[in-house]
Amino acid sequence: xxxxxxxxxxxxxKIRSVKYRLSDGILGLSSYIGGVxxxxxxxxxxxxxxxxxHFVEYFETIxxxxxxxxxxxxxxxxxxxxxxxxNPDIYAGLxxxxxxxxxxxxxxxxxxxxxxxxxxVTKKILSNSRPNKTKVNEAVRSLKILRDTVEKNxxxxxxxxxxxxxxxxxxxQ
Amino acid sequence: MPSSIEFExxxxxxxxxxxxxxxxxxKADTYDTTQFKRLRQAVxxxxxxxxxxxxxxxxxxxxxxxxxxxxxxIDELRKAINSLYNMLYITIFKNMDVPPELYYFTDHxxxxxxxxxxxxxxxxxxxxxxxxxxxxxxxxxxxxEFWEEVQHVKFYSVHFIRRLADRNSxxxxxxxxxxxxHIVDIETGLIDKMMPGVDYYSAYQLVLAxxxxxxxxxxxxxxxxxxxxxxxxxxxxxxxxAFGWRFLKEFMTLENIxxxxxxxxxxxxxxxxxxxxxxxxxxxxxxxxxxxxxxxMRLKELNEVRTPFKRDYVxxxxxxxxxxxxxxxxxxxxxxxxLLKEKLVGTPARKIDNDFDRxxxxxxxxxxxxxPIVVEPALLYLIYMYGIDNxxxxxxxxxxxxxxxxxxxxxxxxxxxxxxxLIADCIKLHAVAEKYQRKIPSVPPIPS
Numbered sequence: 001x002x003x004x005x006x007x008x009x010x011x012x013x014k015i016r017s018v019k020y021r022l023s024d025g026i027l028g029l030s031s032y033i034g035g036v037x038x039x040x041x042x043x044x045x046x047x048x049x050x051x052x053x054h055f056v057e058y059f060e061t062i063x064x065x066x067x068x069x070x071x072x073x074x075x076x077x078x079x080x081x082x083x084x085x086x087n088p089d090i091y092a093g094l095x096x097x098x099x100x101x102x103x104x105x106x107x108x109x110x111x112x113x114x115x116x117x118x119x120x121v122t123k124k125i126l127s128n129s130r131p132n133k134t135k136v137n138e139a140v141r142s143l144k145i146l147r148d149t150v151e152k153n154x155x156x157x158x159x160x161x162x163x164x165x166x167x168x169x170x171x172x173q
Numbered sequence: 174m175p176s177s178i179e180f181e182x183x184x185x186x187x188x189x190x191x192x193x194x195x196x197x198x199x200k201a202d203t204y205d206t207t208q209f210k211r212l213r214q215a216v217x218x219x220x221x222x223x224x225x226x227x228x229x230x231x232x233x234x235x236x237x238x239x240x241x242x243x244x245x246x247i248d249e250l251r252k253a254i255n256s257l258y259n260m261l262y263i264t265i266f267k268n269m270d271v272p273p274e275l276y277y278f279t280d281h282x283x284x285x286x287x288x289x290x291x292x293x294x295x296x297x298x299x300x301x302x303x304x305x306x307x308x309x310x311x312x313x314x315x316x317x318e319f320w321e322e323v324q325h326v327k328f329y330s331v332h333f334i335r336r337l338a339d340r341n342s343x344x345x346x347x348x349x350x351x352x353x354x355h356i357v358d359i360e361t362g363l364i365d366k367m368m369p370g371v372d373y374y375s376a377y378q379l380v381l382a383x384x385x386x387x388x389x390x391x392x393x394x395x396x397x398x399x400x401x402x403x404x405x406x407x408x409x410x411x412x413x414x415a416f417g418w419r420f421l422k423e424f425m426t427l428e429n430i431x432x433x434x435x436x437x438x439x440x441x442x443x444x445x446x447x448x449x450x451x452x453x454x455x456x457x458x459x460x461x462x463x464x465x466x467x468x469x470m471r472l473k474e475l476n477e478v479r480t481p482f483k484r485d486y487v488x489x490x491x492x493x494x495x496x497x498x499x500x501x502x503x504x505x506x507x508x509x510x511x512l513l514k515e516k517l518v519g520t521p522a523r524k525i526d527n528d529f530d531r532x533x534x535x536x537x538x539x540x541x542x543x544x545p546i547v548v549e550p551a552l553l554y555l556i557y558m559y560g561i562d563n564x565x566x567x568x569x570x571x572x573x574x575x576x577x578x579x580x581x582x583x584x585x586x587x588x589x590x591x592x593x594x595l596i597a598d599c600i601k602l603h604a605v606a607e608k609y610q611r612k613i614p615s616v617p618p619i620p621s
Binding site for chain 2: 004005006007009010012013014016017019020021023024026027030031033034035037038040041042043044045047048051065077078080081084085088089091092095096099140162165166
């Protein structure tokens, strides 16, 4: 089957949507540590943290659904379905990146811990509490490792999809 | 803020300036056709949106503890901008060499469904429609100000294979009407209104992602497949069976460029829907029989057994009913008879009601001897197809082709190519006539 243009667009969107959300977490937390910001920058920092928070909820919903022994929990089904249609790129991205093979699935607990730790400090910042600075630094560090892994695992697929869209033309990089 | 970050922000501004140069290039181009203007307008809207919002976006990026964290975000932004630019830029090249007749044809199909044409045709390796919005939505989270400005930009690129760009392949242009059907679906929100909350792109993404049948998968699959059936319905209604016939004829070669099994219905129910439509709604049994025998052949080649027809989704009936209301000219037997009555005079006109087959066969004979007829494209295809696989007319049809080829001293295959060029000419003449008739009111009769 020749990979189609639409498949390539969908592929890029799903990979980037996961990477963007991890970057949101990193940028939001890192700028919190960074200190003084303008009003716009502070709003942007909060926006990034909210996007990251939603992403972690997304991740956890899929994980809970997959781990549910029967997957017949109606409430969980409804929640997952709602999230799928809210942002199909993220859903597809998470499935492709974290559920593509056994190795990734074995890493699931570790990935989940990294995200939950980071989400813990995110929630504190968003509720105007002061999280422990060391914990924020640790969360940023772990998220960066996770994003690098995602980057490494998806780089080839993203390049192939781009090639599908732009073909062999000289492109600006 | 470290100067390297400022430098990266400046670089983004520079990258965006290519949109302006691109626009200048587009405006200076002498290739000044309607479709080119459409693309220019879309690029212009995008360029304006960037200009209006980029300063605010760059100013909003917070300074971080580690500069590389800011740098990553800027890089993501650059990548998204460049992806969009590259896609629009390549569209220009892919848009060249498309014969204007093909645009007349596809424009006409959209107008026939009361939808404004806002697309370009692009040469490519697949037959597909891409909505610009599907690319623009990448900006939604990382550049919300831009997304806010462009989310309503309506533009499509319809990709098709090189072979179809030739005027002597005009029979296969009918395949593009299916793509126009997708544009009609998305532009009118026809299925979205029936299945709220499941837009085409989201459903497509979820169908591709499915591995385990998660909740929502069935709903997505239904949205995607109903969309395909609807596009088939629209093309059949507009062209009276030509789409189904060419689709089946080319199925084996198109399988890899048109069909993704995950996102398309199975061949048998798909063609059966078209056959039923041609029989029940268009009353053209001569044409439905052509599809019947082609389907039998294809299934045999695929080693598939023909199973009894069962409609895949009950929603199709409502979708088809809504779509039929959008179409101004449907290629029904009665509508075609009316067209012929407007065109023909004397004895042929009198025969239309009582000897429809004879009138069409005579038109075919004349057409194959080089006599153009300026009518709805549906009728051109009908004239060409008439008599295929019909016991009493098949010989006469073969004779018509043979006579035409002999008169021009051409091989049969070369002659068929020439006839398709004549169809392309007639499509062009019909478009010109339509435009002329619309612009200039009919002349009042001269008082006696």
